[in-house]
Amino acid sequence: MIAGIDLGTTNSLIGVYDSGFPTLLANREGHRLTPSVVFYGENNQILVGSEARRLQSIHPERCISSVKRLIGRRLGDDGTGGMRGTKGTAATITIGDRSLLPEEISAEILKKLKAVAEDRLGTEITRTVITVPAYFNDAQRAATRKAGELAGFTVERIVSEPTAAALAYGLDRLAEKSKIAVYDLGGGTFDLSILQLDNGVFQVLSSHGDTRLGGDDLDDVISKLLIRKACIKIDSPGSSIRLLEAARAAKENLSLLEETVVRLPFFDGTKSLEIPLTRSEIDEACAPLIQRTRLHCLRSLEDAGVSASDLDEVILVGGSTRMPLVRKFASEIFGKQPNLSQHPDEAVAIGAVLQGAILDGSLRNVALLDVTPLSLGIETFGGLMNIIIPRNTTIPVKAGEMFTNAVAGQSGMRITVLQGERELANDNWTLGSFDIPFPRASKGTARIGVQFSIDADGILQVLARDTTTGNEKIIEVRSAVEVSDEAVEAMLAGSLEHAFEDMDARIFTEARLKAEEMLPAVETALTQLSTELPAEEVLEIRRQAAAVKAAMESKETIRLKQELVTLDNITQNLATRLMEKAMM
Amino acid sequence: MPDPFAVLGLSKRPLLSEEQIGDAYRKLAGELHPDQLGGDVGRFREIGEAAAILRDPSKRLRALTEEKSGGLLPEMAADLFPKISALIQRADSLIEKQLAASNVLSKALLIAPLRAVSEELESLLTQLRTWHTSLEKELAGIDKAWPECDHNAMNLLADSFAYAIRWEGQLREMRLALDAALA
Numbered sequence: 001m002i003a004g005i006d007l008g009t010t011n012s013l014i015g016v017y018d019s020g021f022p023t024l025l026a027n028r029e030g031h032r033l034t035p036s037v038v039f040y041g042e043n044n045q046i047l048v049g050s051e052a053r054r055l056q057s058i059h060p061e062r063c064i065s066s067v068k069r070l071i072g073r074r075l076g077d078d079g080t081g082g083m084r085g086t087k088g089t090a091a092t093i094t095i096g097d098r099s100l101l102p103e104e105i106s107a108e109i110l111k112k113l114k115a116v117a118e119d120r121l122g123t124e125i126t127r128t129v130i131t132v133p134a135y136f137n138d139a140q141r142a143a144t145r146k147a148g149e150l151a152g153f154t155v156e157r158i159v160s161e162p163t164a165a166a167l168a169y170g171l172d173r174l175a176e177k178s179k180i181a182v183y184d185l186g187g188g189t190f191d192l193s194i195l196q197l198d199n200g201v202f203q204v205l206s207s208h209g210d211t212r213l214g215g216d217d218l219d220d221v222i223s224k225l226l227i228r229k230a231c232i233k234i235d236s237p238g239s240s241i242r243l244l245e246a247a248r249a250a251k252e253n254l255s256l257l258e259e260t261v262v263r264l265p266f267f268d269g270t271k272s273l274e275i276p277l278t279r280s281e282i283d284e285a286c287a288p289l290i291q292r293t294r295l296h297c298l299r300s301l302e303d304a305g306v307s308a309s310d311l312d313e314v315i316l317v318g319g320s321t322r323m324p325l326v327r328k329f330a331s332e333i334f335g336k337q338p339n340l341s342q343h344p345d346e347a348v349a350i351g352a353v354l355q356g357a358i359l360d361g362s363l364r365n366v367a368l369l370d371v372t373p374l375s376l377g378i379e380t381f382g383g384l385m386n387i388i389i390p391r392n393t394t395i396p397v398k399a400g401e402m403f404t405n406a407v408a409g410q411s412g413m414r415i416t417v418l419q420g421e422r423e424l425a426n427d428n429w430t431l432g433s434f435d436i437p438f439p440r441a442s443k444g445t446a447r448i449g450v451q452f453s454i455d456a457d458g459i460l461q462v463l464a465r466d467t468t469t470g471n472e473k474i475i476e477v478r479s480a481v482e483v484s485d486e487a488v489e490a491m492l493a494g495s496l497e498h499a500f501e502d503m504d505a506r507i508f509t510e511a512r513l514k515a516e517e518m519l520p521a522v523e524t525a526l527t528q529l530s531t532e533l534p535a536e537e538v539l540e541i542r543r544q545a546a547a548v549k550a551a552m553e554s555k556e557t558i559r560l561k562q563e564l565v566t567l568d569n570i571t572q573n574l575a576t577r578l579m580e581k582a583m584m
Numbered sequence: 585m586p587d588p589f590a591v592l593g594l595s596k597r598p599l600l601s602e603e604q605i606g607d608a609y610r611k612l613a614g615e616l617h618p619d620q621l622g623g624d625v626g627r628f629r630e631i632g633e634a635a636a637i638l639r640d641p642s643k644r645l646r647a648l649t650e651e652k653s654g655g656l657l658p659e660m661a662a663d664l665f666p667k668i669s670a671l672i673q674r675a676d677s678l679i680e681k682q683l684a685a686s687n688v689l690s691k692a693l694l695i696a697p698l699r700a701v702s703e704e705l706e707s708l709l710t711q712l713r714t715w716h717t718s719l720e721k722e723l724a725g726i727d728k729a730w731p732e733c734d735h736n737a738m739n740l741l742a743d744s745f746a747y748a749i750r751w752e753g754q755l756r757e758m759r760l761a762l763d764a765a766l767a
Binding site: 196198199200201203291294295298299302305358359361364365367368369393394396397398455456514517518521522524525528568571572574575576578579581582583 | 602606607610611613614617618619620621625628629632685686687688689690691692693695696699756757760763764767
């Protein structure tokens, strides 16, 4: 029996395929949803789920939530700003005197789910399928697999969440042929996948997403709104978590009601707060975030070669799609009412269970054709990325290309394996690199074949072969988080050099660059709008521009920064007018 | 590489719809996927490669003439190329400036030129679309006369398709990037 697990940012679920039906299993409290929160107490006590969540505002320093946002990430990536450690190494989390990797924390959640299932079924569960966001890269997938292994599972497959949700949707429509989009906005991630369903075959045509966009971000925006409305001061991590919890509760209430009151009893120890909040207020605050999903939807349609009107259904899943604003956005983007037939919290887990049933043979005549979400390639001479397997290619797949030496007398080539969509190699994710030697050759005479193959699990194998000597090297890219010792040392050396640089000089240079960009912009804007602006305003702006110039010459860092802020502020109106003019 | 038509069990001819290819591919893929009992990863990859060739009219034509691309330059492509490359360069540099701009004023100044580029892009896309439609008509004509055919015409048509499809893809990608820069 293979269990299916949805390892979510906010909540996780486990289920099994039992006598022909997918069944999700409830924990001891009777809930199928187990909060993805882990509490690390003193004396090595570990609590997972709602017990841990209850302790979060009392012991914020001992509780970890939303660890999925950090899994498989390296320091220096977006969103690891507050983390400690060396840039480029895996992000670790320090609790008390313990230093934990995100996959170790995720493993605790998985162990808890394993116990839930074993408790309910009375048998040992060792095999599992775990879901991840479609847009997770190789390192994030590998770290999730590692978490499963740490929890004592054999991980039979890592499957993409929207694909799993499509399976859940399509299970009772196996004889049909249709094109669907799955819009999956969860606690921390967003994915949009387009699939063709055809007589039990689920073919993913394209996938796009944002691994840093979800309900957590909406809660954050709403809590900032509450801070502004009630002039709240946040003085401890505990009160910040209480506020976030209140924001989340308000968001959930406002999915059903038009208005609510956020109550925070004895918020700063003595004062209790009551803040009225309406749906339109949170909609206004959240709209820019939801707007970000639009581009991913358009890209997915583009890659699938499908127009919105070709879609038979747009399926919404993920807890955040309960928000009326999200539903409205989805229906605007696709020009049709979204399909709400799937349980927003459970569809992905059901799909994971179904994939498990396909793998152990208990579900027949259903096949899932998934894709690799990000392009894979190698770095070529000049620091560019040469794509070998383009994004949205059905896996398993094998593809290759021939390369030659760019420099005369070269006797080897370094193969750097990249993942991502950017043109410059450096802007993409490096999965690993290795050297392939060849006999010293004059320019353009070496013949090196590079072959990429991805198996059904999404594991990439890279083979490089010198076709003249037959000499070859194969690497399997399992975990991209592992960085060699020398690389870490080199990075350390780099950071030490920077540490002794004159901070003031650097800050001044930054401010000077900003001024050099801003002053000509002000001049151009004034010329374009000369007839429409009141003379006083023009005068005031010119005076401030002169003040910035003077501050630049004085080389006083703080003065320059202050004058720039003032210039920025008094040209806001100018910017607004320019934008309006351009839109006309 | 085995004959892609034979691999998918399709009849060998110039005109094949996306639907015909997709249906044939999915039927076989459902049986050959390695998760299935009796699955075969080698053959699964093979049908994937065959479908990718047949979906692209340029590669499909080359598979019929069995001739490699001769680097032919159709008249229309020679005409469009300078316009497209100039536009892409301009749009790239504007988008780069927009991303680098650290203040609202500089960003606001870029909106008008971004919109101008975006309009020009739409007009080029329309031209490409028209060209693409005329190529499809030509393909239908060749299909009608099939199996009688003129290899030279088919090769030129194959290269025309390759340019049209590639540029359309690039411009549509650029349209999304401009869209994001203007949002």
